Amino acid sequence: MADKPKVAFYWCASCGGCEEAVVDLAEEILDVVEAVDIVFWPVALDFKVEDVEAMEDGSIAVSFINGAVRLSEQEEMAHLLRQKSQLVIAFGSCSHLGGVPGLANLWDKASIFDYYYVSGPTVEHGENIEVPEVKIEVPEGTLELPEFWDEVKSLDQVVKVDYYLPGCPPTVKIVSNAIKAILSGDLPPPGSVLAGTRALCYECPLNDSKPEKLLVKEIKRVHEVEIDPETCLLAQGLLCLGPVTRGGCESLCIEGHMPCTGCFGPLDEVLDQGAKGLSFLSSIIDADEEEEILQILDKVPDPVGVFYRYSLPRLSLTSKKEVKLGG
Amino acid sequence: MKLEVFEPRIVAFVCNWCTYIAADAAGVARARYASNVRLIRTMCSGRIDPQFIMSAFEKGADGVLMCGCHPGDCHYREGNYKALRRYILLKRLLPQLGINEDRLRLEWISASEPEKFRRVADDITEQIRQIGPLIENGGE
Ligand code: SF4
Ligand code: SF4
Ligand code: FES
Numbered sequence A: 001m002a003d004k005p006k007v008a009f010y011w012c013a014s015c016g017g018c019e020e021a022v023v024d025l026a027e028e029i030l031d032v033v034e035a036v037d038i039v040f041w042p043v044a045l046d047f048k049v050e051d052v053e054a055m056e057d058g059s060i061a062v063s064f065i066n067g068a069v070r071l072s073e074q075e076e077m078a079h080l081l082r083q084k085s086q087l088v089i090a091f092g093s094c095s096h097l098g099g100v101p102g103l104a105n106l107w108d109k110a111s112i113f114d115y116y117y118v119s120g121p122t123v124e125h126g127e128n129i130e131v132p133e134v135k136i137e138v139p140e141g142t143l144e145l146p147e148f149w150d151e152v153k154s155l156d157q158v159v160k161v162d163y164y165l166p167g168c169p170p171t172v173k174i175v176s177n178a179i180k181a182i183l184s185g186d187l188p189p190p191g192s193v194l195a196g197t198r199a200l201c202y203e204c205p206l207n208d209s210k211p212e213k214l215l216v217k218e219i220k221r222v223h224e225v226e227i228d229p230e231t232c233l234l235a236q237g238l239l240c241l242g243p244v245t246r247g248g249c250e251s252l253c254i255e256g257h258m259p260c261t262g263c264f265g266p267l268d269e270v271l272d273q274g275a276k277g278l279s280f281l282s283s284i285i286d287a288d289e290e291e292e293i294l295q296i297l298d299k300v301p302d303p304v305g306v307f308y309r310y311s312l313p314r315l316s317l318t319s320k321k322e323v324k325l326g327g
Numbered sequence B: 001m002k003l004e005v006f007e008p009r010i011v012a013f014v015c016n017w018c019t020y021i022a023a024d025a026a027g028v029a030r031a032r033y034a035s036n037v038r039l040i041r042t043m044c045s046g047r048i049d050p051q052f053i054m055s056a057f058e059k060g061a062d063g064v065l066m067c068g069c070h071p072g073d074c075h076y077r078e079g080n081y082k083a084l085r086r087y088i089l090l091k092r093l094l095p096q097l098g099i100n101e102d103r104l105r106l107e108w109i110s111a112s113e114p115e116k117f118r119r120v121a122d123d124i125t126e127q128i129r130q131i132g133p134l135i136e137n138g139g140e
Helices: A017-028 A030-035 A049-053 A072-084 A093-097 A100-106 A109-119 A172-184 A273-284 A290-299 A303-307 A316-320 B019-028 B050-058 B079-096 B114-131
Strands: A006-011 A037-040 A060-066 A069-071 A085-091 A135-138 A141-144 A148-153 A163-165 B010-015 B037-042 B063-068 B104-108
Touching: A006 A017, A006 A072, A017 A030, A017 A060, A017 A172, A030 A172, A037 A049, A037 A060, A049 A072, A060 A072, A060 A093, A069 A072, A072 A085, A085 A093, A085 A172, A093 A100, A093 A163, A100 A148, A100 A303, A109 A148, A148 A316, A163 A172, A273 A303, A273 B050, A273 B079, A290 B079, A303 B079, A316 B050, B010 B019, B010 B050, B010 B114, B019 B037, B019 B114, B037 B114, B050 B063, B050 B079, B063 B079, B063 B114, B079 B104, B104 B114
Parallel strands: A006 A037, A006 A060, A060 A085, A085 A163, B010 B037, B010 B063, B063 B104
Antiparallel strands: A069 A148, A135 A141
């Protein structure tokens, strides 16, 4: 019993989907679960932070941390788990690249607080609007909340990360492969993303119907077309990010007739997923005149949401906002 | 009181076959243009990866200039059209990030237009000077 490798799961700024993904694993990897000792998993098990603090440094074999880092408490927990673990794995898009919660970096703390506590349409405008404070005195004593930062960060922006499991959420297959690889010690070089190494198109079942040179005259939104399940979605005018997204997801979205939105992140050689996606779209638009280009691009009113959906915190440019929104 | 003049940092990605030659000719002719503009030569405006542009802004550029051959004149036939489409998308993206879209500019400058290069360099420098520095401003 004492010899089983210890495993921890933790969530930071997350939607809970990654926790679901862990639960979904259960049947797939019952044997593996037998082989490990889960020592910390706030969603499911009643261990406390003190229990982790009491462990020896490096005594946890692997910590899987999902969610982005938005609060001081999340950073503290990431540091604590880093100290106690041999391996730290960023689990899911939010932890890997900042993810959907990272889109909040279009605003800062002041404008977010203002919107949610003061000026937003769902806020009743009364006299006593209270914006949360880090410390507040009440008759019973002092209450404390974690600090809310200006920026959302990916896990590796606060602690060293050994491996990444991409996806929103990661698939059962890549998670169980990763766990098996960890248990057997058969791991790629540190810093690797434990998924495919080529673009999604290579493994997509619709790839055969993708024309060699693909150009689009019209971009269509999913609700505007009846999707032909036999033909490459991009060739149908749907903005599928398969050509610029890491594979390994078993084309789940494509199988569900939805274009890829990029949750497995960029390929190894790409630094800026958003800029790469933007570049890709620019190269397939079949128009040379400014007016026609603009007209085609009318269907892409929100380039940040399309190209940086999962990786905005990777772009340090958001800290240079000139236009203060809201606040 | 001495007034501090803001000297913007401008990165210009220029095509080897046109604007680079024009800039060179401007230099040979000893034409004076704003020293704020730093040239980076690419083989074609189609080689100006949007990652270069974002990274220039991230690393401290106050403005970025993309220059290529006039429509129809690209040595690789359509590189400059690709540059135009990237430019149009980037102009839409920058304001979403809270960045003034005028910090990015695209110009077609042929090898025989050193005077146009000089004018554009001076002009964008003045324009970015007016807009001001692009600095860390995420805090409260
Ligand atoms: S990666 Fe997706 S499923 Fe996981 S926490 Fe983030 S949004 Fe939720
Ligand atoms: S573009 Fe999308 S649908 Fe087409 S082959 Fe690539 S992943 Fe499949
Ligand atoms: S060669 Fe000059 S823009 Fe393509």
